[in-house]
């Protein structure tokens with residue numbers, strides 16, 4: 072039996088499915104983080120709800136595998152494409168409607184990966200792995216939980232840290248503006264009727280992610 076996941080189309084399919092899963096995760100993650108704009112109690116409760124939700128035991132490893140598969144297959148496909156077409160495509164054929172984002176998906180994904188490593192080291196690793204003693208407990212509505220708000224607030228008071236987050240949000244938004252509809256195209260929703268709609272939804276979705284994740288560091292910078 073020929074292994075579908077070793078075939079180019081199988082790899083693209085896996086990249087799309089994991090990409091769609093990450094797209095969903097980002098919406099949930101943004102929603103939780105927007106609670107930062109409503110004060111410490113609201114955010115700590117939202118973060119606590121997510122951290123203690125039994126589903127998290129399944130979601131966390133799935134998320135890690137999703138990121139890894141997406142990155143590994145993106146690398147394999149990019150190398151394959153470069154091998155098949157070694158000349159740089161500086162001279163694009165007239166009428167080629169590809170966007171800058173679509174031609175630079177690997178670069179954009181790589182910048183998001185760098186951002187993600189910085190981000191996880193600063194928050195996830197500190198909270199979940201190192202159990203950093205600077206993270207205190209607070210009691211909200213009679214329940215004891217981590218004071219994640221103070222950790223995030225302290226970080227976002229540093230201007231260059233905010234800059235990293237805003238740049239991360241912009242690169243992520245550009246990556247998604249192409250990745251969103253491209254993933255649907257790969258899984259088979261590719262007739263011209265749906266493509267038009269999906270490209271519009273992709274722009275709206277990537278704007279929500281880009282603006283949403285930028286508003287948070289900007290808020291802490293200004294207030």
Ligand code: HEM
Pocket residue numbers: 100104118122134183187190191194195198199219223236239240243284285287288
């Ligand atoms: C303003 C922007 C952001 C804030 C304030 C923020 C905050 C956080 C915090 C506090 C955690 C740790 C949660 C915990 O373990 O209890 C976390 C985890 C995580 N963040 Fe973010 N995040 C932001 C943007 C992003 C972006 C843009 C991405 C993806 C590119 C991302 C991906 C992740 C992942 C994969 C985790 C680990 C899984 C999880 O704990 O949910 N975050 N984030």
